[in-house]
Amino acid sequence: MNLRFTVDGVPTTVVIAAGESLMDVLRRIGKTSVKNGCDRGDCGSCAVLVDGRAVNACLVFAGQVDGTAVGTAEGLAHDGELHPLQSAAVEGGAVQCGFCTPGMLMLAVDLLSRNPEPDEAEVRSALSGSFCRCTGYVKPIEAILAAAGTLLERRS
Ligand code: FES
Ligand code: FES
Structure with a gap:
């Protein structure tokens, strides 16, 4: 299916596989700040924002975030200035x-x-x-x- 969402403010469309996690999709599109530390919700290294709330992306099916705004650490800096x-x-x-x-x-x-x-x-x-x-x-x-x-x- 096509997943349409915004990632760090950029409208994004990605073809995803059934059962693919948000963590895997984000890493696949280059958001490698999203780390796979355990792949089972234990470590928090994959935490991202979905509509402003932090979630462990390894526990979220990518299909669940259709239409949302996802934020990663790569979107924190603005105009070359760190958050x-x-x-x-x-x-x-x-x-x-x-x-x-x-x-x-x-x-x-x-x-x-x-x-x-x-x-x-x-x-x-x-x-x-x-x-x-x-x-x-x-x-x-x-x-x-x-x-x-x-x-x-x-x-x-
Ligand atoms: S990779 Fe450890 S909580 Fe997601
Ligand atoms: S796990 Fe190395 S800085 Fe936190």
Whole structure:
């Protein structure tokens, strides 16, 4: 079937196979920030936004997102400028191998859209579905809190 959706703001049509996951389709069309860490919903490295809410793309059939807007980490930067979450992650040393990072970023985008001023416990809870084997969670949490501050300053 033809899947019609927008990916990082770009109207996109893809022929998909029955049962193909959103994760596999996104990677097939070049969105390789969407990582396959487990293929069964355990690690969060494939997290993307579907109409603004974070989902594990390996658990979603591609056919389910027809007509939606899907966002990946590759759509976060604009006009060559990193999103504050990306800048904070880089500046705060929150990226090591980076495998978990795109998924964490999408979980953080979802969190900050619902809760622009999260406390540490709320950030930790938002990241609970993401497994990082390298940096742990202290630096990613610090980075998300720093980015939340930057975004609030920009709005004021
Ligand atoms: S690859 Fe989707 S949750 Fe691990
Ligand atoms: S930075 Fe390597 S898994 Fe998180």
